[in-house]
Amino acid sequence: MVAWKKILDIAGFGFGxxxxxxxxxxxxxxxxxxxFKNPVPGSTVTSGWGDSRAYRNGTHYGLDFGAxxxxxxxxxxxxxVTRIVKTNSTTAGKHVIVRTTxxxxxxxxxxxxxxxxxxxxxxxxTVGQVVKKGQLLGKVGATYGPNSAxxxxxxxxxxxxxxxxxxxxxxxxxxxxxxxxxxxxxFGIQFPCEPFIAANYKDTVRARSSxxxxxxR
Numbered sequence: 001m002v003a004w005k006k007i008l009d010i011a012g013f014g015f016g017x018x019x020x021x022x023x024x025x026x027x028x029x030x031x032x033x034x035x036f037k038n039p040v041p042g043s044t045v046t047s048g049w050g051d052s053r054a055y056r057n058g059t060h061y062g063l064d065f066g067a068x069x070x071x072x073x074x075x076x077x078x079x080x081v082t083r084i085v086k087t088n089s090t091t092a093g094k095h096v097i098v099r100t101t102x103x104x105x106x107x108x109x110x111x112x113x114x115x116x117x118x119x120x121x122x123x124x125x126t127v128g129q130v131v132k133k134g135q136l137l138g139k140v141g142a143t144y145g146p147n148s149a150x151x152x153x154x155x156x157x158x159x160x161x162x163x164x165x166x167x168x169x170x171x172x173x174x175x176x177x178x179x180x181x182x183x184x185x186x187f188g189i190q191f192p193c194e195p196f197i198a199a200n201y202k203d204t205v206r207a208r209s210s211x212x213x214x215x216x217r
Contacts, residue, residue, distance in 0.1 A: 027195070031173045032109065032166070034100065036076045036196045037133050039115065040140065040156050043067040045201040047155075048209045048216075049192040050179060061182055061190040062114075062159030063197065069119055069154040071140040075131045076113055076158070076197070086121055092157075094118040096125065096137050097187065109165045112187045116157035117141045160196070161188030178212040 047064040075098060083097040095116040101109075119141030131137070142154045162170070167181060170191045182190050194201075194209050198217040201209075209216050 027173065031169060031195070032111070034077055037074060038065075038197055038199050039074050039076045039137075039158055040065040040067050040071060041074070043071065043140075043156075043200070045197075045199050045205055046153075048194060048201070048205045049177065049214055050212050051205070051208065059179075059182070062157055063193050063199070065140070065156040065158060065199070066153055067140045067155065069140055069142065071154075072136055073115055073118065073138050073140055073156050075133055075135045075137055077111075077133050079113065079131060081125060081127050081129045081131060082112070084121060084125060084127055091143060092116045093141060093143065094121055094138070096121060098131060098137075109163065109169065110188070111160055111162045111166055114157070114159050114161075114187065116159075117143050117155060119154075158193065158197075159190055160193050161185065161190045163188055167191060174215055175213055177214050 043065040044067075045063050046066040047060050049061060049063075051060040052058075077098070077100045079098040079100040081096060082099045083095075085092070085095050088094060092114075093116060095114060095118055098113050098115070100111045100113060115137055117140075118138040121138040122136055125131075125137065140154050140156050143157075167189050174192075174195055177192055192209070192214045195215040195217060201216055206216050
């Protein structure tokens with residue numbers, strides 16, 4: 001009898017975790033009508049929304065996926081490549097930007113996803129190319145620049161930004177994060193990725209994000 005009780009308890013616990021995961025997954029995918037893939041499976045998120053930058057002043061508006069140099073980086077969602085930089089000319093280093101369209105069709109919703117600090121980019125990737133979720137884009141590198149040497153371990157910096165329709169939808173679903181949203185940039189208004197990317201978050205990152213009113217998957 002005791003053995004059966006333990007089995008039922010374990011089954012119930014597992015079902016509870018599955019239900020919570022399903023709820024978060026459904027809410028996240030329902031926000032924009034799509035689901036997102038972890039771009040670096042098996043990695044650990046070492047820095048999140050609102051953290052201080054390790055190598056220069058400013059606030060970090062994205063996720064850093066810590067992984068060994070050369071680890072594959074995959075597209076988190078379907079989209080069209082809008083920018084490829086294969087030189088380390090700025091702190092962004094080698095990077096790719098993919099625009100995910102078809103969101104909130106009646107309001108022309110649009111999300112730009114940036115994959116920064118790449119060690120290399122797939123040779124035949126071109127601007128204008130349609131990529132599918134899970135497609136290889138490049139490999140993990142590290143922050144580039146004279147002030148960053150030795151201050152950051154290899155990682156992918158990943159962030160999302162959208163137009164006003166996307167930001168309005170995010171706030172409707174998740175609320176405004178502590179400190180609000182940063183000013184618009186050439187690629188859009190950045191918003192927290194944590195609700196959309198299921199990943200292994202460091203406990204400290206998870207705690208800081210939660211304290212800022214950000215749901216973490």
